Amino acid sequence: MSNKYETVIGLEVHVQLATKTKVFCGCSTAFGARPNTQVCPVCLGLPGVLPVLNRKAFKYVIKVALALGCDIQKTVKFDRKNYYYPDLPKNYQISQHDMPLAYDGKVTIVAEDGNTTDIRVTRAHLEEDAGKLLHDPGLPFSYVDLNRTGTPLLEIVSEPDIRTPEEAHRYLVTLKQIIKYLEVSDCNMEEGSLRCDANISLREKGAPGFGSKVEIKNLNSFKAVRDALAFEEERQAGLLDDGEKIVQETRLWDEKKNVTVSMRVKEEAQDYRYFPEPDLVPFEVRADLVEEMRASMPEMPRERALRFSRQYKLGEKDVEVLISEKDIADFFEQVAGCFDKPRVVCNWIKGEIMRHMNERGTDIRGLNLKPGDLAKLIKMVDDEFISGISGKDVLEACIETGKDPAAIVRKKGLEQVSDEGALEGIVEKVIAENERSVTDYKSGKTAALSFLVGQVMKATKGKANPKLAGEMLRRKLG
């Protein structure tokens, strides 16, 4: 994009709160159930029913509010947002209009170069989710599943403080990290527990006010958000360069074609006819509740990063990997608590553990690996009781079977041979059988030694202590 323009981006994020039951009734919020099996008269909007607020959902919002440094409303009311769409059978959504539970917060994002920027959060409020619609590909019908209707939803709206698609991406990553640390949502985008809409406009650099903004929907991943915003930035700049006007509209991101397309609906001003929800009495946010929530907050990512670099003397990049998820950071601390070489532990987690997570498409909990077992395993490698290569095999077996690593080492007979007597014969044999490498080594090609060590390892099925084998070879050939 030419640098004539400045990009202005705001994001609206919806997060499903991880309560067991819905926000106003006792139906389950579990994902993936058969259609319309988690519904009751309240969430179906049948006549004569009354909503009752889920205490946990309310508490979760307060937790998020504290983490984002928001002010919290002293008295909370809900409002009806009226609209007709088959995903919400009551024909109104219980939401919050003019008095959001939380307001005036911020998300601090860290750029690649370490600089921080505060993105202001306008508001965060509690509302109910709508149901899911499936559209018949051939027939003029849609199908409605109301299991999701009434799931507690936290809407977090940013100020238009974001200036680049990259910043938008970082804002989302950071916000997700914060919410996952609080353990109030699993933020799983595939299952729709985190959703994002973006709006974007361009203005000439230094110009006051804002240009016409475009809202982008159908953003199913953080990457989609970044790509769609980058596309839209170029599109709008191109139109402005040609002297055209930007139409204020909603556009959909087409992930396959990498373009945004106009929804082509007549944009009429929505009239939601908000009014206070008469079926819910007001709620007071008492100071003791706020204190209780404050006390229940975990150490947040930024604080934890600072402590990790201080306490474990780890580099910035390593720290960022470890604190990226609370579970990984917790796991690291548990292992480092059993084996006091944090850098070694960090390398195992960054390397082998994350490789297993990626290969298995699971998070660290899904590996079912006990931190104590990993500590034992790392210690065996560090003590040269087993080789590094065997260590990787043992880890694999540990994850597969959940058995104790020491038992696996015994069963597989992987104990490293660090006894010169036991290696003597093998080293002699390798020297005798590899004349060329021996000559190479003697003529100064030191690389030949690692080949010979490799041969010793091969002959011992990886059990020889490579350091010792190297020493013995050097001595004999020296």
Place this chain on the structure above:
Amino acid sequence: MENTGRKKVITEDDVRYVARLSRLRLDEKDVTMFRGQLSAILEYIEQLNEVDTEGVPPTSHVLSSMKNVFREDEPGVSLSPEEALSNAPEKKDGFFKVPRIIKEA
């Protein structure tokens, strides 16, 4: 809605707009009738403007003494899918079936 002095008058366009928001189909006779009725209701309610509300905070709920009514996050009883769908005019494979609400892509 026109604001003529203190009295608010409902126009026929207001009636049509409200009817559309409510998904009601009205004929011209209805529009005239409701214009009159709605205007009369508003005029009646207008009397409330005579009360001095200076310094009185807005009331969002009439039960001002009742606050903080919560339920715990404990599962309750859901309906069976048969019960849930029993009032549906049309259904299919456990879903409510409705006229298609988005145009084909």
